[in-house]
Amino acid sequence: MELGLAGKRAVITGATKGLGLRIARLLLAEGCDLAFCARTAAGVEEATADFAASGRRVRGWVCDVRDADAYRGFLEEAVDWLGGVDAFIPNVSAKGGLTGEAQWQANFEVDLLGAVRGMEIIGPQLVASRGAALFMVTTAAIEHFPVVQPYNVMKATLIVYAKQLSQTLGAKGVRVNCISPGSILYPGSNWEKARDANPAFFEGIRTSIPEGRLGTAEEVANVAVFLLSPAASWINGENVIIDGGQTKRVHY
Incomplete structure (x- = not known):
């Protein structure tokens, strides 16, 4: 299938791992130019070298999304460098944690405001290009999760935010969707750590999935890039579950 991404311009936060x-690699493989950010100079340098093989225009910035001014500065520079934006993925997360109010603040600043602040700047660019945005959620946001934590709550909030944008910006030709990955295993992932630290828990999760395995990062990226592409032109305001049937609720 031709996704129609050749020559498009994408901005993604947190593109150096996971x-x-x-997602960044696949966007480049499909012919996008890419602007990205990450918190460490070493990570940006390594990813830039990795992405160079694509032959596309790529530039990385060192930026902590929790620093609102620095984040806005990155986005403005990225827009200027790319000459516009066709696809936006606020991918950075403060992850799960149980450190009290500090964790709530971290997930609010990174997971939720990372998307909100991003859309304030990138949204008009997407209107100009009739582009698309994609928010990263999680299946922990759509059903009970064994641990009560702000990560789940803030991710669930993104679904509502995306739905609202899909109506207001949708009238201007912009699509805004979410994806909710289930248990995904890749080097350095939390599930890799869980497999090593708590094998019994890991096996319980693995066997709860119909195929008896966890998903791969590439399987998530395939869906993400499709939803950002013109090939998904009639999908707007949706939260697409990518979990191999791990969640058991019925969707009507």
């Missing part, structure tokens, strides 16, 4: 890295 799901963000795989």
Whole structure:
């Protein structure tokens, strides 16, 4: 299938590892130019070298999304450097944690405001290009999770935010969707750590999935890039579950 991404311009936060890295690689493989950020200079340098093989225009910035001014500065520079934006993925997360109010603040600043602040700047660019945005959620946001934590709550909030944008910006030709990965295993992932630290828990999760395995980062990236592409032109305001049937609720 031709996704129609050749020559498009993408901005993604946190593209140096994990799901963000795989999404960035696939966007480049499909012919996008890419602006990205990460917190460490070493990570940005390594990813830039990795991405160079694509032959596309790529530039990385060192930026902590929790620093609102620095984050806005990165986005403005990225827009100027790319000459506009066709696809936006606020991928950075403060992850799960149980450190009290500090964790609530971290997930609010990074997971939620990272998307909100991003759309304030990138949204008009997407209107100009009739582009798309994609928010990274999680299946922990759509059903009960064994641990009560702000990560789940803030991710769930993104679903509502995306739905609202899909209506207001949708009238201007912009699509805004979410993806909710389930248990995804890749080097350095939390599930890799869980497998080593708590094998019994890991096996319980693995066997709860119909295929008896966890998903891969590449399987998530495939869906993400499709939703950002013109090939998904009639998908707007949706939260797409990517979990191999791990969640058991029925969707009507």
